[in-house]
Amino acid sequence: xxxxxxxxxxxxxxxxxxxxxxxxxxxxxxxxxxxxxxxxxxxxxxxxxxxxxxxxxxxxxxxxxxxxxxxxxxxxxxxxxxxxxxxxxxxxxxxxxxxxxxxxxxxxxxxxxxxxxxxxxxxxxxxxxxxxxxxxxxxxxxxxxxxxxxxxxxxxxxxxxxxxxxxxxxxxxxxxxxxxxxxxxxxxxxxxxxxxxxxxxxxxxxxxxxxxxxxxxxxxxxxxxx
Ligand SMILES: *Cc1c(COP(=O)(O)O)cnc(C)c1O
Numbered sequence: 001x002x003x004x005x006x007x008x009x010x011x012x013x014x015x016x017x018x019x020x021x022x023x024x025x026x027x028x029x030x031x032x033x034x035x036x037x038x039x040x041x042x043x044x045x046x047x048x049x050x051x052x053x054x055x056x057x058x059x060x061x062x063x064x065x066x067x068x069x070x071x072x073x074x075x076x077x078x079x080x081x082x083x084x085x086x087x088x089x090x091x092x093x094x095x096x097x098x099x100x101x102x103x104x105x106x107x108x109x110x111x112x113x114x115x116x117x118x119x120x121x122x123x124x125x126x127x128x129x130x131x132x133x134x135x136x137x138x139x140x141x142x143x144x145x146x147x148x149x150x151x152x153x154x155x156x157x158x159x160x161x162x163x164x165x166x167x168x169x170x171x172x173x174x175x176x177x178x179x180x181x182x183x184x185x186x187x188x189x190x191x192x193x194x195x196x197x198x199x200x201x202x203x204x205x206x207x208x209x210x211x212x213x214x215x216x217x218x219x220x221x222x223x224x225x226x
Contacts, residue, residue, distance in 0.1 A: 002221040004045040008033075011202075011218050018206035029206055032077055032195075034216030037061060037223045040068050046219065047071065055079040055098070055214050059086050066093055079214060081135055088112045091120060098161045098195050098214070101125040101135040103148055110152040119154050123161035123195045126183060128176040131165060139179070143187045159193030159211070160184050166200065173204035181209045 011031065019026045034055040035043045043054060043065055052073045056062035057080030066076055077096040082105050090097060091112040100106050100122045113120050124145055127136035137145045142160070149157050160183060164176035177196050184194060197205025197213040205213055217223065 002042060004042055004219065005049055007219045007221075008046055008049050008051060011215055014202060015206065015213065018203045021203070022207045024206070029210060030212050032079075032212055032214045033219050034079065034198075034214050035065065035220060036080070036216060038220045040065050042220050043069060047074065053077060055216070057081075059089055063089065063093060084108060094120065096121040096123075096158075098123045098212075099125045099135070100149070100155075101127070101137060103145065106145075106149050106152060106155060110154040113154040119156040121156045121158050122149065123158050123193065124149065126160050126162045126180055128162045128179050129165050134163070136162070139183055142183055146188055146191075157188075157191045159188060159191045159195070161195035163198075164196075170201075170204045170207075173201040174208050177201075177205050177208035177210065 015029055015031060016026050019029055030053065031051065032053045032055045033046050033051050036057040053075050055077040062076065075095040076093065077098055078090050078094045079098045082090065082099055084104060087105060087108040091109045092114055097109065097120060100109065109120060124142065125136035126142060127134050127138055130138060149155055160180055162176060162180045167173045180196055181194060184192060193211045194209055195212040195214065197210045199215050199218040202213045202215065
């Protein structure tokens with residue numbers, strides 16, 4: 001059995017220490033616990049420890065957990081790749097989406113967000129490494145994308161998100177995060193959330209201004225698939 005309590009405490013300590021090192025307040029960074037592929041009891045164990053934000057990548061896997069947990073304080077974040085035919089269920093069941101990477105997906109989420117719910121909170125995903133295999137807007141496209149999303153009334157733009165390729169040293173890890181922060185400062189001053197940093201690079205992300213870190217492995221253990 002995975003020690004979710006101990007793991008969560010260790011991750012919270014790392015976040016606190018990284019905030020101190022960065023000269024930032026601890027409250028300026030929020031923890032998104034990434035529970036993809038993990039069973040409901042592990043999510044419940046984290047919830048018992050006061051964790052209320054959970055990130056999921058796979059729609060069917062997520063819907064099962066959303067339905068069985070059904071707790072008023074829990075907020076669900078979709079952080080996976082989005083196919084157009086999945087936007088309706090995402091708009092209906094999630095509170096946040098970190099991976100809006102095309103105008104088409106943005107418009108569909110806007111059109112499909114149920115009227116009895118508040119606008120869905122979104123991040124625009126930036127393909128910071130300009131990697132052909134990855135989704136997201138290129139930095140040259142982000143200004144137009146921000147303007148477009150701000151005009152969609154059922155989307156509530158929070159800021160920018162990125163998932164860089166893995167890098168080894170903290171110095172290397174900081175580069176794509178610094179690039180994302182610069183894009184936000186240039187184009188997105190009023191929406192200043194930055195979703196960046198995972199188990200292996202949360203310290204680098206916090207040094208560069210992350211306001212949300214997305215942590216899976218170091219809370220719930222390794223995944224057989226990811
Ligand atoms: C899986 C995933 C994470 C968590 O990664 P870990 O290395 O397990 O902490 C964060 N963000 C996204 C977009 C992911 O797909």
